[in-house]
Amino acid sequence: MNQMAPPPKIEIIPPSAPFSEAQRSWLNGFFAGLLSDGPAPLSAEQGAAVLQGPAGDGDDGEAPWHDQTIPIVDRMKLAEGRPLQRRMMAAMAQQDCGQCGYNCHDYSEAIAGKSEARLNLCVPGGKETARMLKALHEELEKAPAAPASPKAAPVAAAPATATEPGRSRDNPIAATFLSRRLLNKAGSEKETWHIDFDLSGCGLDYVVGDSFGIFARNDLGHVDQIIALLGASHITEVRGKTLREVLTTDVSLAPAPDSLFELFSYLTGGAQREKARALAQGEDPDGDAATLDVMATLQKFSNVRPHPEAFVEALEPLQPRLYSISSSHNATPGKLSLTVDCVRYVIGKRKRLGLASTFLAERIQPGDQVKIYVQKAHGFALPQDPKTPIIMIGPGTGIAPFRAFLLDRKATGAPGKNWLFFGHQRSECDFFYADELNAMKTSGLLTRLSLAWSRDGDKKFYVQDRMREVGRELWTWLAEGANLYICGDAKRMAKDVERALVDIVAQFGARSTDEAISFVADLKKKGRFQQDVY
Numbered sequence: 001m002n003q004m005a006p007p008p009k010i011e012i013i014p015p016s017a018p019f020s021e022a023q024r025s026w027l028n029g030f031f032a033g034l035l036s037d038g039p040a041p042l043s044a045e046q047g048a049a050v051l052q053g054p055a056g057d058g059d060d061g062e063a064p065w066h067d068q069t070i071p072i073v074d075r076m077k078l079a080e081g082r083p084l085q086r087r088m089m090a091a092m093a094q095q096d097c098g099q100c101g102y103n104c105h106d107y108s109e110a111i112a113g114k115s116e117a118r119l120n121l122c123v124p125g126g127k128e129t130a131r132m133l134k135a136l137h138e139e140l141e142k143a144p145a146a147p148a149s150p151k152a153a154p155v156a157a158a159p160a161t162a163t164e165p166g167r168s169r170d171n172p173i174a175a176t177f178l179s180r181r182l183l184n185k186a187g188s189e190k191e192t193w194h195i196d197f198d199l200s201g202c203g204l205d206y207v208v209g210d211s212f213g214i215f216a217r218n219d220l221g222h223v224d225q226i227i228a229l230l231g232a233s234h235i236t237e238v239r240g241k242t243l244r245e246v247l248t249t250d251v252s253l254a255p256a257p258d259s260l261f262e263l264f265s266y267l268t269g270g271a272q273r274e275k276a277r278a279l280a281q282g283e284d285p286d287g288d289a290a291t292l293d294v295m296a297t298l299q300k301f302s303n304v305r306p307h308p309e310a311f312v313e314a315l316e317p318l319q320p321r322l323y324s325i326s327s328s329h330n331a332t333p334g335k336l337s338l339t340v341d342c343v344r345y346v347i348g349k350r351k352r353l354g355l356a357s358t359f360l361a362e363r364i365q366p367g368d369q370v371k372i373y374v375q376k377a378h379g380f381a382l383p384q385d386p387k388t389p390i391i392m393i394g395p396g397t398g399i400a401p402f403r404a405f406l407l408d409r410k411a412t413g414a415p416g417k418n419w420l421f422f423g424h425q426r427s428e429c430d431f432f433y434a435d436e437l438n439a440m441k442t443s444g445l446l447t448r449l450s451l452a453w454s455r456d457g458d459k460k461f462y463v464q465d466r467m468r469e470v471g472r473e474l475w476t477w478l479a480e481g482a483n484l485y486i487c488g489d490a491k492r493m494a495k496d497v498e499r500a501l502v503d504i505v506a507q508f509g510a511r512s513t514d515e516a517i518s519f520v521a522d523l524k525k526k527g528r529f530q531q532d533v534y
Contacts (some may be wrong), residue, residue: 061361065090066104068490068533072128084140085112091132093125097534098211098375099322101169112140120257123319124534127255131282148448166204170211172371173202175336177364180343183339187427191342192397193420194296197372200334207375208404209532211383212338213320215249215371216359222295223247228516229298232308243308251315254355256297258282264297265315267304276301291347321356324487324532326400328408339400339432380485381534386414387439389482391474393497395423395452395463398488399432403533405485410445416446419477423452424464447471463493464500475508483528490533 063086072091079090089108096103100121102110110116111133113342119133168171178196197212199205206212223244227234247253258280265276278285279292292300294315306314327337342361343354364370382405383390392402399422406418420437424430431451442447452466467474478484484501485486486494498520506516523529 001324008040009399014308015467026308029506032191043284063089063105066094068094069495070094072125074134076132081110082124084136084143084148085109088112088133088136091129091136092122093129095124095534096378097124097322098378099123099169099213101322101375103378104417111137114140120316121319123321127257128282131258150170161240166202166487169373169375172213172215172320172373173204174204174369175199175204175372177366177368177370178335178358178359179366180423183432185429187426189425190396190430191344191361192430192432193340193342193361194278195338195340197336197338199208199336204326204372205329205333206336206372207377207381209377209401209407210325211322211375211377211532212325212336213322213361213375214356215318216354216356217318217355218246218253219358220244222253222353224451226253226295229295230308230311238309238312241314246312250318251312252318252355253294253315253406255325256294257314257316258309259316260294260297260314263310264301264304265305266454267306268301268384272301272303293352296347318355320371320373323356324397324400324404325374326403328404328411331407331411337403339397339403355477377532380530382414383416385416387416389417389419389447389477391419391421391477391482391484392423392487393463393467393485394487394494396423396488398486398493398532399487401431401487402485403436406445410440417447417477417482419448419450419474420446421450421452421463421466421483423454423461423466425453425455427451427456464496467497467500467504471504472508475504478505478523479509481528484523485530485531485532487532488534494531494533 004169047474048168054092066089067075070078075090076087077095079087082090083458085108087337088111089104092104092107094104100107100123102116102121107121111119113237119137120130122129142403158439163171164172166175171280176198179194179200180193183192183194184190185418224234226247227243232243234242236243237354238246239250241250256279261280265273265280275285283289288296288300298304323338324342325336326339327335329336336438338360340357340360342357345352380401386409390405392405394402399420402420406420408414409416409418422432422437424432432455437446437449441442450466450470452461452463454460454462486497502516502520503515505511505519507515509519509521520529
């Protein structure tokens, strides 16, 4: 029996383009998929033109730097020669998480259009994003005014709903903390909490897939240690409040901002001044820059005692934190749940605490009010047709939105099939919501439940390994029109899952690797493959 020759590999992206071999291969596959129904493939020159966009625009609609796994240096290389707003976009964390109040594209457009002056809103991008945006903003200020692109959407304004109380980070509302319960059992290496809020008092609702923004407060013990290092009184008045109040609720005590190093460089001299200047420029003179939060900076420059008002002015505003919602308003109106990993670690001899996670795990008490808002999801939602099957892949706290999806489908009577992949370290102590999920499986709501435990055996076994084991069935679901969702770690898990998905499509869909890559890209384009990653 004669074997058919594989289809010729379409080379759309020229070898001279500023992409790695893997990125060039991905883009070739993507464009090949887009062009598969067309009369003829593009030439390399035409492909480069597609990336560049219309003459004079310099934009590339697919933004090849929009990948959380690419380091910022490489993202900036991919964006070289692009319009300023595209380079600003490349500087961001590429998670479209909404913590800035935008997605990455709209945040960059808002800065470039001068409707947004804040350059430090990208929480996951952190200091390196803020530095890059500052440099690009300086370039923007020096550049002559240019006419807006005819394609550009108005940067103006946020949707009308964003102006309603509780619908944006700029207009939060108070909600009541109800309770928390530990999801891990004895023997776990993790500390994960189920958190409940009462929204009935504020009248706020939400849709599954949305996220919940929380304005946490800094730990009082941490605040008092900083006040002691300043040699100040906690009742010193700053911004119309006491110093203690300002440090608790208004400013970030996490990674020290460049402005704090600049302040210290003005207040000291000699080698200390040079170190402070170097740190303010993003250098690392002593190899400890990555560990310098506000307290560690005060300890490092222990001979510097800035005035409390100047000190506070040098700090960044305290940013809200976003969590995937793990409940359904249709199932439990007026109540909202989260699934939160508590972050605790040690640097040197000092314990460090995750701001919002430890606030929820121990510092807030039932009945307390906290400022919150609902962040509408960007392209992460249940399918419009309730009969559409869904495949959900969410290890660890990535299960949160999928618990919400399942509860919502149960409450609304959606007839579509549901398949959940969940994984963690140990089945005995890390199987979150085990009773709920098993009951859903018994009732038929959860059609399939595929589990993966990385520490139960001699060899680590993850959700992507389980996917490969059941690849034929997974492909059948996709071929029948299922939507696929991923929630969890962006840099490792999400990429490993996508790679497994490509392999499954290639093996069971009888496609070449390039064709499988194109197929997965087409799923994303059609909204059938959605991600909530962080």
